[in-house]
Every structure is written in C-alpha cells, then in structure tokens.
Amino acid sequence: MINEHGILVHSYGPHIFHTRRQKVVDFLSRFTAWRSYEHRVMALIEGRLAPVPFNLTSLEICLPDKALKLAKLLTDTFGKDTSIPILSLRQHDNIALRELGNFVYSRIFLGYTQKQWGLSPEEISPAVTARVPFRISHDDRYFTDFFQAMPKAGYTSMFESMLSHPEITVMLDTAFTDIAGGHASLPCIHTGAIDEYFDFSLDSLPYRSARFEFQHLRQQRHLPVAVVNEPDSDIPHTRVCEYRLLTGQDAPETTVGIEFPCAHLPGKTQQSYPVRTEASVARYKEYKKMARTRTPQTIFCGRLGSFCYYNMDDAVLAGMGAAKAILRFLPPRNRPPDLG
Numbered sequence: 480m481i482n483e484h485g486i487l488v489h490s491y492g493p494h495i496f497h498t499r500r501q502k503v504v505d506f507l508s509r510f511t512a513w514r515s516y517e518h519r520v521m522a523l524i525e526g527r528l529a530p531v532p533f534n535l536t537s538l539e540i541c542l543p544d545k546a547l548k549l550a551k552l553l554t555d556t557f558g559k560d561t562s563i564p565i566l567s568l569r570q571h572d573n574i575a576l577r578e579l580g581n582f583v584y585s586r587i588f589l590g591y592t593q594k595q596w597g598l599s600p601e602e603i604s605p606a607v608t609a610r611v612p613f614r615i616s617h618d619d620r621y622f623t624d625f626f627q628a629m630p631k632a633g634y635t636s637m638f639e640s641m642l643s644h645p646e647i648t649v650m651l652d653t654a655f656t657d658i659a660g661g662h663a664s665l666p667c668i669h670t671g672a673i674d675e676y677f678d679f680s681l682d683s684l685p686y687r688s689a690r691f692e693f694q695h696l697r698q699q700r701h702l703p704v705a706v707v708n709e710p711d712s713d714i715p716h717t718r719v720c721e722y723r724l725l726t727g728q729d730a731p732e733t734t735v736g737i738e739f740p741c742a743h744l745p746g747k748t749q750q751s752y753p754v755r756t757e758a759s760v761a762r763y764k765e766y767k768k769m770a771r772t773r774t775p776q777t778i779f780c781g782r783l784g785s786f787c788y789y790n791m792d793d794a795v796l797a798g799m800g801a802a803k804a805i806l807r808f809l810p811p812r813n814r815p816p817d818l819g
C-alpha cells in the first residue's frame with residue numbers, strides 16, 4: 480500500500496520473498512518483474528547492534544574477548560559455513576558451546592519469542608526458532624535461498640496482475656457465508672481459518688496477531704538495515720522495519736513500521752500466525768476430519784486454512800497444488816489433459 484506520504488509500505492508487516500523453488504519463481508514471474516534484494520536484520524543486544532541470525536560477526540561484536548576461541552571451537556565441531564538450531568547448541572556436550580548457546584538464547588530468543596508467541600521457545604515447535612539458526616560463517620543474510628527478491632512494483636500490483644482475467648471476479652468485503660449460503664456445494668478453495676469456517680464447533684484454534692504502528696520520519700534514512708529486532712522483553716515491540724530499504728523506493732523521507740505482537744481475539748484482530756502446539760495441531764486434525772466428511776469439495780489452503788506456518792513460497796506452492804486439485808472435481812471430459 481502507498482501511504483499518505485507516498486511511501487510503499489506493507490500493511491501487515493515486512494514480507495520478503497525468498498525461495499529455493501524454481502517453479503514458484505516461474506509462476507510468480509508471469510505477474511511481476513523483480514527487484515533483487517537480500518534481506519539483512521540486526522538485533523539490539525546490550526546496546527549494540529549485531530547481525531541476526533547470530534553469526535561469527537555477531538560473536539565478535541557481543542563477545543569480543545572470546546570470539547576467536549569460540550569461532551575455532553564452533554568451526555572444529557560443526558564445520559565451516561554450517562548452521563545449528565539454537566536449542567541444539569544449548570544442549571551440546573561441550574560446556575563452552577552450551578554456555579554460548581545460553582548466551583544467544585537469552586539475548587536473542589527468550590524475550591523476542593515470549594513477546595511474539597506469548598510462550599517460551601521451549602513451549603513452541605522447535606521448527607520455529609530453527610528458522611533463525613546460529614550461523615558458523617560471516618554470512619549476514621537473513622535467508623540463504625538462491626532466489627531473494629521483492630516484486631518490483633509491490634505485492635498489490637503483482638496480485639492485481641494475477642487477478643486481471645476475464646473469468647475472475649473479485650468481491651471484496653464479502654464473507655464466505657454470504658455466498659451460496661456458506662458451506663460450498665460447488666468445488667471451492669477456502670483460504671480463511673478452518674475453525675471459523677466450521678463456526679468454531681470444535682472450539683477455536685490459537686493464533687497470534689500483531690498491531691503495526693507506522694511513523695513517518697523527515698529524514699532520508701533511519702535504520703542501518705531494513706529490519707532491526709528488539710529482543711528485550713521489557714520493550715513491547717519485536718521489530719522495526721524501514722520499508723524503503725526493502726522496496727528500494729527513492730524518496731527524500733522515510734516511513735518505519737513498528738510491530739507489536741498480541742493475542743488474536745476472534746472477530747477483533749487478524750490472525751497472523753497459527754500457534755502450533757501438540758494440543759492445537761490435534762484440534763486442527765479434528766477439523767480436517769470434519770472437512771473431509773462434511774465438505775469434501777472444499778480444499779483448505781494457506782496459513783489459516785492449513786493451520787501451517789507457511790512462508791510465502793510455501794503458500795504459493797500449496798495454492799498451485801490446490802488449483803490443480805480443484806480441477807479433479809470437473810467431469811473427466813472437461814479436465815485439462817495433463818491432469819490425468
């Protein structure tokens with residue numbers, strides 16, 4: 480969205496496209512040109528800014544007296560240019576590595592995760608914190624995928640181009656319950672929340688939400704990198720994003736977005752992240768079972784429909800799969816030949 484100062488911002492927080500899947504790149508490239516962009520993030524640790532994921536540069540910044548020795552130990556133990564989840568480092572047999580793991584855990588993960596999820600890192604799936612591993616290299620990019628880019632004219636323009644087709648009608652501000660009386664009798668792809676779709680009949684699924692505060696600054700540049708994380712638990716926000724550094728927009732002034740995670744209140748906030756615990760995943764599976772028997776022609780998709788912590792490329796791939804799957808509901812004579 481272009482804000483009132485003419486700056487392109489992301490209303491729901493920074494979205495950075497990155498993937499290892501060529502077929503997803505090929506598909507999206509039909510609708511957008513790209514601006515090559517490698518994301519870099521820093522975190523404020525004891526008053527100093529250091530790269531996140533924590534890497535050998537972060538080590539030199541945060542623990543300058545021990546950095547050389549620890550870098551050698553890390554490289555000897557795990558190998559050069561490797562990475563390791565923080566929870567594994569904290570459990571290592573070697574006491575120096577365990578202590579280092581505890582240092583990084585307490586300075587980067589504990590407060591941030593508590594704010595982000597309302598839970599400690601141990602209470603959420605280990606896959607979540609493993610998204611930001613300890614890097615045994617000086618690579619300070621947030622992602623290592625071969626394709627990292629932003630849609631040149633923004634995501635809105637990319638989706639407008641995707642939806643501009645004579646057979647596509649877009650109806651905004653229309654609840655799915657307003658169409659065909661709600662539960663679809665025709666084949667349908669539903670990307671809304673599966674618990675809401677079934678009127679919370681098995682109780683609600685837990686999600687986290689976030690509030691974004693935008694500040695326009697009368698200066699050319701505000702941050703050293705596009706995103707600065709704030710892991711301190713006493714400060715309510717988790718990160719600040721300077722959008723022009725993501726989008727490359729040339730402008731004399733800048734806008735930052737500050738992210739405040741919060742609980743999701745059904746009907747009041749937007750679900751942003753599914754909170755996947757053993758109990759919530761079990762409940763989601765019950766909803767899936769219900770979907771199979773009650774609405775077999777509805778394909779649930781996306782972060783909310785699949786109750787999955789998808790990255791954008793995961794969501795696109797699942798969408799491509801759903802588009803193919805829905806064609807199977809067509810009578811065989813109407814199916815495209817490559818569907819079989």
Ligand SMILES: O=c1ccn([C@@H]2O[C@H](COP(=O)(O)OP(=O)(O)O[C@H]3O[C@@H]([C@H](O)CO)[C@H](O)[C@H]3O)[C@@H](O)[C@H]2O)c(=O)[nH]1
Binds near residue numbers: 595708
């Ligand atoms: O400083 C930190 C960073 C992360 N964590 C913990 O790791 C979890 C996963 O982090 P991340 O993948 O960054 O989470 P998110 O889905 O919000 O990231 C998206 O935002 C942008 C970009 O990274 C912004 O800089 C990108 O498009 C997405 O990947 C996190 O939930 C924490 O539990 C931490 O503790 N401390």
